[in-house]
Amino acid sequence: MKKGMKRFTIMLLAVSLGASLLSGCSSDNQKDGTNGKVKLELFANKPEAASTYKELIKKFEAENPNIDIELNLPPDADTVLKTRLTKNDMPDLMAIGGNATYGEVARAGALKDFSDSELVKKIQPVYIDMIGKLVGPEKKGIFGLPYVANADTVIYNKEKFEKLGVQPPKTWDEFIQIAEKAKAAGETAFYFTLKDAWTALPAWNALAANIVESDFPEKKNAGKASFQDNYGEVVDKMLTLLQYGHKDNFGKGYGDGNTAFAKGQSVMYLQGVWAIPEIKKANPNIQLGVFALPATNNPEQNKLVSGVDVLLSMSKDTKHPKEAMKFIEFMMDEDTAKTYIAEQSAFSTLKGVYQEDPIMEGIKANFANGAIASYPDYYYPAGMQAANLVQEFLIKKDKEKFLKKMDAEWDKVQNR
Known part of the structure; x- marks a missing residue:
């Protein structure tokens, strides 16, 4: 009898353990998408760039089949982001404007510091300076990667x-x-x-x-x-x-x-x-x-x-920093950057990536000579x-x- 009870207890434990493992998988899947994929939210502030983002996400997901990127383009993105900051509910990935809202979120300590990233070296220093001024001298670090400049x-x-x-x-x-x-x-x-x-x-x-x-x-x-x-x-x-x-x-x-x-x-x-x-x-x-x-x-x-129209950043507390960084590295690739600026009539912040559209002829000299000023209202x-x-x-x-x-x-x- 004791032997039977013991076997029954072991079987019960095995069933319970199996159920809890299945339950754990299920909750992970719910949280991160289906089929065990890692699900990342990309919070962006430019609805006019929706088609470009979707195309680039599709390409990234094809290269990284274990990662799903969910694009979120809310109206009045700055207000939404500040609200989410107060609720401690920051998106995994952000493609946001280099403006006062970025400075506020960065000062709050919600963003990853990219100071040690090799990606910083790819960016024209003038744009790193611009976003540094937005954060101010009280907080040291580079909390976003300037990606696209506008004019x-x-x-x-x-x-x-x-x-x-x-x-x-x-x-x-x-x-x-x-x-x-x-x-x-x-x-x-x-x-x-x-x-x-x-x-x-x-x-x-x-x-x-x-x-x-x-x-x-x-x-x-x-x-x-x-x-x-x-x-x-x-x-x-x-x-x-x-x-x-x-x-x-x-x-x-x-x-x-x-x-x-x-x-x-x-x-x-x-x-x-x-x-x-x-x-x-x-x-x-x-x-x-x-x-x-x-x-x-x-x-x-x-x-x-000219200012930073889009900077790339990620939450300091994202549960998937490795996968989030992979997406940022993909976006910072020269070919990806060329696709974005060609489709969105923008300028890349990356060294050696130029806007070739003849419409822009009248301002090319400004970029070449550094005859550029930042947006006053950003400050x-x-x-x-x-x-x-x-x-x-x-x-x-x-x-x-x-x-x-x-x-x-x-x-x-x-x-x-």
């Missing part, structure tokens, strides 16, 4: 420039003369899309980066600079540009603008190069060119505003909502009130 430009219709008999301008006065000439010819010079507040920022940044000293954020925090003292010319020039818009500057959004410009409804479009694929989708035959908005009358002083406090404030100002046109409000909002966020 804040004036996109122009080459056929319309030819009809007007004008060339891309080198100075502010030449720029406004072209707008005047367009207006006199019954054309809309600039197609504004100010229903979407953020679309005021390409012009705002192009002006501020060239007119206001680059150390403005540090001086502002030290009480040695202010919007009221330093941004007057920027504000005046924003109002000047607005005079050359269309009848419904605040009723049209970004999507409307891309289509309208593609259909020839304006001579120029104050947008970044990221808009080019959308414009060409709407009109594949349009002849486009780009130039840096000449914010001053000194051609030597005028720079192209404003993250919670300031600068785009909304600029949009409100352009509607109300009260310069003094607006500049005071910009100072007050900055201080309010900094003092929280």
Whole structure:
């Protein structure tokens, strides 16, 4: 009897152990996808790049059949990411903007430090410096790998420039003369899309980066600079540009603008190069060119505003660091980078990987000569909502009130 009981007990233990092992496998599979594959979330902030990401993910998964990448492209990605940070629910992988939100997440200690990675050596140092400034001196490390740079430009219709008999301008006065000439010819010079507040920022940044000293954020925090003292010319020039818009500057959004410009409804479009694929989708035959908005009358002083459009990072606490790193290495491969920049009309941050699209001819010299400035608004406090404030100002046109409000909002966020 004892012997039988013993055998029964052993069998019971074996069954229990088998069940628990199966249960463990099952919960792992639920967590990491099916068939024992490792499942990684790629959190990205550029819905317009969805097709490119999907194509690259497909290629990566074919090369790594044990890894599934799940693309997550939420609306208002910055807000979503900050919310997830507070909930300690960070994505495994991130392809996000090199902006104030990145700085905030990096300072919170949520991202892997890539300081010792060989991949850092592949990147042009100017972009490593840019993201370093976003994090600030209080936290040492490189918490993301700048992947793609963008450019804040004036996109122009080459056929319309030819009809007007004008060339891309080198100075502010030449720029406004072209707008005047367009207006006199019954054309809309600039197609504004100010229903979407953020679309005021390409012009705002192009002006501020060239007119206001680059150390403005540090001086502002030290009480040695202010919007009221330093941004007057920027504000005046924003109002000047607005005079050359269309009848419904605040009723049209970004999507409307891309289509309208593609259909020839304006001579120029104050947008970044990221808009080019959308414009060409709407009109594949349009002849486009780009130039840096000449914010001053000194051609030597005028720079192209460029920043880190996409940086790659990963959660410090991902359960699958090896697999996550494998995906980052795949993205940082030269062939992958070339695919991304060709499809997204962007610029690679990698040494030796160049944008070959002839549309970009007008800004190639800026990259070659280093005549580049960073986005000023990237260094404003993250919670300031600068785009909304600029949009409100352009509607109300009260310069003094607006500049005071910009100072007050900055201080309010900094003092929280």
